[in-house]
Amino acid sequence: MLVWALPGIPEVQAGDDLAGLIRAAVAADGDELTDGDILVVTSKIVSKAEGRIVHAADREEAITAETVRVVATRPRADGGVTRIVQNRLGIVGAAAGVDASNTAEGTVLLLPLDPDASARALAAGLRAATGVRVGVIISDTLGRPWRDGQTDIAIGAAGVRVFDDLHGRLDSAGRPLIVTHPCVADELAAAGDLVKGKLSGCPVAIVRGMGRFVGELDLPGAASIVRDAERDMFRLGADEAHRAGYEEGFAAGVAASSNEEGRR
């Protein structure tokens, strides 16, 4: 697997044709896209091309608008509040993906409206123009429970199998594998981040040699990675769940006492 950051992508503006910019940058790099290549594209440039920009003054309002469900909140040292929320894409993360780094002064970026659709359009454009079968991952940087730091994950995908389905496969001792769904899309996003970095000005990585994960454009996208809240053991922050339980318990305790009292 060869992974490198594609140089030569200019500052992206609303309305830009990303497929065209990427093809030009690949050509300027003296290369050409090859069957089975996977492009890992930072969501920021997709948002910019789609004009998903709002005034920074409206940041908190934008976060609220992008939020479907508050998962946890915690006061910050700066007096603000960190909001861990599930956004309209189903992704749980801080600030609903609303981003203020590498944006024009006074503006913040929202996530693409439908990153799987954006990935599909980009992959389709590149396939049509080059005649080779490439996959596209749209990546974003997120923190996670239990571990410090951030990693890149896939918020959009097209033409790539997001999971390596090992269900029913046997290990070297002939027993069924227990780990059956490696999330290839998130691992590709992570590999892309290692070469793109946050400062390089290279928002696109090319992954070559993983063609076995590349397939049709109608494969399930990154939305299929999201686990529904009702199936999730961590659908609510510990403090939030404790508080909700306390309130229910308190009311039940009062009610139980008054019933008891009534019977005396």
Next chain:
Amino acid sequence: MLVWALPGIPEVQAGDDLAGLIRAAVAADGDELTDGDILVVTSKIVSKAEGRIVHAADREEAITAETVRVVATRPRADGGVTRIVQNRLGIVGAAAGVDASNTAEGTVLLLPLDPDASARALAAGLRAATGVRVGVIISDTLGRPWRDGQTDIAIGAAGVRVFDDLHGRLDSAGRPLIVTHPCVADELAAAGDLVKGKLSGCPVAIVRGMGRFVGELDLPGAASIVRDAERDMFRLGADEAHRAGYEEGFAAGVAASSNEEGRR
């Protein structure tokens, strides 16, 4: 960044010298380790080399012994119980990392006793034998909240900067970056998993071209990635936290009612 699975590592036995096996496999592959190479080593072979094997019949007992704190539990379809626990390494995951795939019949594997120390010993051995500065990541496969599927993460590290510290760095618009701690170690583990797979019989990946993350052997290890429970918004499962809150609230409600009653 070039990442490939190293062929030719034999089935590892208790007491085997992993540094020796890896050097032999690299040589048999017609290659040699290069300054800045990072080896991503599946924890399973480290456990095997360290003899961390117990009888499968003792699996549940082994999980209990490895558990420091139960984070969440949920009944499984097969009648058992999935236990998400914090293990003695601080890592939160299912079954405390006790593993039954690719192990000898009738046995399960525990995680290495101290994966950072194992990584340090391996990196030191390889550096001494080859004269080049390599880093070592010991990886394990884990599920995660909010997203289906599993990814590989770093449970041990030596000679590698586990975080890319961007604190105080400025973005392209001259503003401080908000994302300041990309977890390089976890991203390297993920990249390694893409080439190792679960079936290939290749438990070691070599990452070449990321030498900027390679440093002294006394750099903080993977233990520094673990977030303390008290700082973690998801230190307890939502159901568990709700239940604890309910019980406290019920007792408080009963107490409040009886105080009220006493004053009448």
